[in-house]
Amino acid sequence: MVERLLEENNHNQEENSTEYALTPEEEQKLISLAETIIKNWEVTVNSVEVIQGGQMAIVWKIHTIEGPICLKRIHRPEKKALFSINAQNYLALKGMRVPGIIPNKNGILYTKHGPFLFVVYEWIEGRPFELTVQEDLEFIMKGLAEFHTASIGYRPPEGVPIFTKLGRWPNHYIKRCQQMETWKLLAKSLPDDPFSKLYLAEADFFIKEGRDTLKRLLESEYLDWVGTVKGMPNLCHQDYGTGNSLLGDDGQIWVIDLDTVSFDLPIRDLRKMIIPLLDTTGVWNDDQFNVMINAYESVSPLTEKQKEIMFIDMLFPYELYDVIRERYVRKSPLMENELAEAFEYERIKSGALNQLIK
Template identity: 55%
Template sequence: MMADQTVYSTTSPVTNERLVHMARLLLKQWDVEAKAIEVIQSGQMALVWKVYTDDGPKCLKRIHRPKKKALFSIYAQDTLAKKGLYVPRIIETRNHRLFKQYGPFLFVLYDWIEGTPFDLNVHDDLIAMIEALAHFHEQSVGYEPPPGVPVFSKLGKWPKHYMKRCRQLEAWKQLAKLDRDDPFSRLYLAEIDRFIEKGEEVLQQLLESYYETWVEQMKKRPSLCHQDYGTGNSLRGEDGNVWIIDLDTTAFDLPIRDVRKMMAPFLFETDEKGKTKADIVLEAYEDVRPLTKKEKKVLFIDLLFPYDLHELAVEKYIRNVPITEAELAEAMAYEQAKWEEIERRLDSL
């Protein structure tokens, strides 16, 4: 299911042998004969093996998600594949199940998609990726999980997510005060209040926008969001089609959540003609799935929220990753520039 961009496992020979043996035992649940098995990803909760068979390569994967969320994405992927979307087919077990559970973990066997990763610096690659995303959103409308499978939805939850992040940014001030000798923490204490205030303003803008009305409409016939779309989760297959892989985080949400994540890194990056790549992303998406002005306003409001700064603070104060003062200053400068750029776009609607 993965491809040339895969980071191969660097486990020791002993660990690698143990994982291959584990895969062979697991594969007894499927009607496949493994000629060879390669450990592709390990060292985390997610495990991925490439299984070579006479019927082509397969991907055996341990899903790194709670069972309730994993079931939603597994059945969604199966439904989309059967509808003809370019997502990997799930291979049923001997007992005609889509997965095998051992302990708290779900294991799934997929077709392995051979292909090449996209280069976001190549105009045609960027367009192809975004158009595929729009088709994914469009064609996933109407998916209903089977009875007994919990619904994983983020529809209507953005305000709570904004409030949670603002509270976290406020709470981390206490951690920063305990480490005033650290340049990162000193800068955080000096500047973070204005970013918290901006986050609260964005929350108010969201509540006054078309967001809640749109959510209520989407609840009637929701579409899926990938939630982690990018070059690592899309491939140009050997058949020339764009394949979307790794749907583990898939959930019901407004489709612009995926669009926002694709646009944000490109707000200030331009092509050879001077057009921002963020505009190219939005135009390519709308060529397939047009957005109304009200919907685009919700998209721009979501872009205003200081996600990047929050993620940097998570790295520092939750994951204890050493982050420099310069990195924090760069993130703050980006957020400031982003506000000006997005406000300009909002004014032009």
């Protein structure tokens, strides 16, 4: 609910620089920066356009005599950036539909300027997917499956650390349950706040649900699957959705913005894609759920045991956790009814997923 809206807002900002309301002076500074950086590449520049500004990650459209290219300032720490840059280059060279990286004059995939890495990509023309349209929904899920399959075999170059979440889900569950307990103390300090009153009245049930989910995960074949995948891991995008995928003018699915990739079970991306999308209507949409799973499996089938692990992970109250964090950590002025909706969605979701696990 809130997570989905925030993600959509961030993606819209990335796609539309006017969201940042840059002043003319700020825009000119970014253009000047791009003009300085792009000199490290063998291109003839006609003009520079700021596509995304105002955040750590900055994107420019560089118009050259040979057509547009994309210049991006990576917002991740250098070691994580190198893992993702090399992963994207691996996928592009393998034929996966991700924007190819254009090396600089020295044949290097990036240029370092100050503390940041700058990368130049092919410019991809296309449109975002409309997830209320079944055909688009199927397309985007097939694209995710293709991404997972194509990424198997990637190994970062020597000296570049491996970023992986394989085997770490139990720790993530424990940490989130502990945080939800801690937020109860914060809620108690706000006795006149309706949001906090409701949280205190309902929180224990969902914290227990989170701990029960941990127990079920450890009793499943999760650790066995992790052990198998470690030998030949696939990448997870970690932020896959309408903001980071395109239906290209060539009719092909393109996956973009790979800055957050890491090794993990592929179902992590499915959970992060499916659960927020279903959290929009107040009911569990079996048809939409099945369309997404079936489209993914048409490219990359999952075993029954693997799907059981996915359903267990989906049980964890991630959406509720994000709503509470939004209020108590990010200090967003969320109202009591928004928390009530999150509680209700978790109940609906739990009922549907428990039926699937049975």
